[in-house]
Amino acid sequence: MVNLIWLFFIVVGFVVAAIQGNIELVTAAVFDGAKTGVTVCFGLISILVFWLGIMRIAEDAGLLQKLAKLLNPFVRFLFPSIPADHPAIGYIMSNMSANILGLGNAATPMGIRAMQELQKLNSNKEVASPAMCTLLALNTSSITLIPTTLIAIRMNYHSLNPAEIVGTTLLATIISTMAAILVDRWYRRRYERLSY
Template identity: 45%
Template sequence: MINTVWFLMIFIGILYGAFTGNLGELNNIILKEAQEGVTFAISLIGIMCFWLGMMNIAEKSGLIKSISRGFRPIVRLLFPDIPKDHPAERWVLMNFIANMFGVGNGATAFGLKAMKELDSLNPNKKKATNAMAMFLIINMSSLQLVPLTVVKLRYDYGSKNPTGIIGITILATFLSTIVAIIVGKIFEGGKKC
């Protein structure tokens, strides 16, 4: 479905450019933006490698396990269906930590592993469990304390204070995550989603 939407948006844009006589300008924009997209992706590699490496070191050193023990009461409250010391707990936590540090692209791998582990606890593979739904809801709520990608963009475009958005980001993520958890718990009702 999303492929169809993207195709239609691009196709309509090209048709509009042809009808308005702006195909030359459209080509210039495509070439310029494609180059900027590649440059931006390459510039993010350093940040991504650093944080993914830090997460791997934290996992292998046992730090994630220690943090997991500290956050266990919160994880137990949010995900009561996950058995103690189940691998899903570790992957959920790693996903949350990566998201908090603004490494959303790196958090995707952890999120996929977490969802796979949560699905291993699912007796009905055709429906999501409450834990799976809650995990998705929290991820969609923009759980982020340090928006590294946005800070990097602000730095690249010459912002005098690229980290100036961190305070408001913390407030926004706190509010959106609390609302998401409340809504998730309201709709959870002790039944499978």
Template identity: 60%
Template sequence: MINVIWAVMLITGFVFAAVNGRMEEVNEALFTGAEEAVTICIGLIGILVFWLGVMRIAEKGGVLRMLSRMLAPVTAKIFPEVPKEHPAMGYILSNMSANMFGLGNAATPMGIKAMEELKHLNGGRDEPSRSMITLLALNTASLTLIPTTVISIRMNYNSANPAEIVGTTLVATFCSTVMALLIDRYFHWRRVRKHTP
């Protein structure tokens, strides 16, 4: 579905530009955007490799296991339908840990694996379970302690103080995570109430 949406947006943009005689501007924007995208990606590689290395050291050193143990009581309350020792819980904890360090690229594969495991728990049905919806809400809000990717982008654009956003990012993502959980719980409560005779 996403591919269809992107295709429609691209075609609409090209048609609109052609009708208004602005194809030259579109071509210029395409090449400029492509060049900037490559520059940003190359700049991100270094910081992502560094933080993925730090995460690997943390994993081997048991820091992630300790963080997972600290988060386990919280995640057990957030995901009451998921058994403690189920692989889905491990993927959820890894996903949350990676998101906390601002490593969205590293968190994505773990989030996908968690969704796959949650789908197995849901009997393979296409309709999402409560846990799947909660994980999606948390992943979108994602509490971030260190926004490494954003810091890297700011460094690429010669920011005077790339890390100055850490405090505001922490406050903003804390608020978004709390709101995501509250909204998730509210709609779950409404659904349960609706189906309760």
């Protein structure tokens, strides 16, 4: 659906530019957009490589394992249907740790692996399990201590203080995570009542 919406915007833009006789503006905008996209990507690559390196050092130093131990009671509360020794728990904790550190790109592969492991536990392969829905809600709304991608974008556009958004981002992500957990709990209880 999103692809159709973007296609609609692009076609309408071309048609309006052609009617107005300004098709050269569309061409210029396409090239300017491509140039900006490449510039932003290079800026993001540098900051992501830096933070992925920091995360690797933290992993080798055992920091991620300590963070995972801190998150374990919280994960057990949110995912009561998953056996404690199941591999999905490790992937979920790694995903949450990466999201907390603002490494959404590094969290994605771990989230996919967690979903694959949760699918193995799912009795109905055609419908997402409650645990899968919980993971999706948490992954989407995750608390972020260091919004590395946003800081990188702000640095790329020469912000005077690119890290000034840390406090507001932390507050916003705490609120979004709490809202996701509350909505997830409400739907889970409703699902359990309908199942009986």
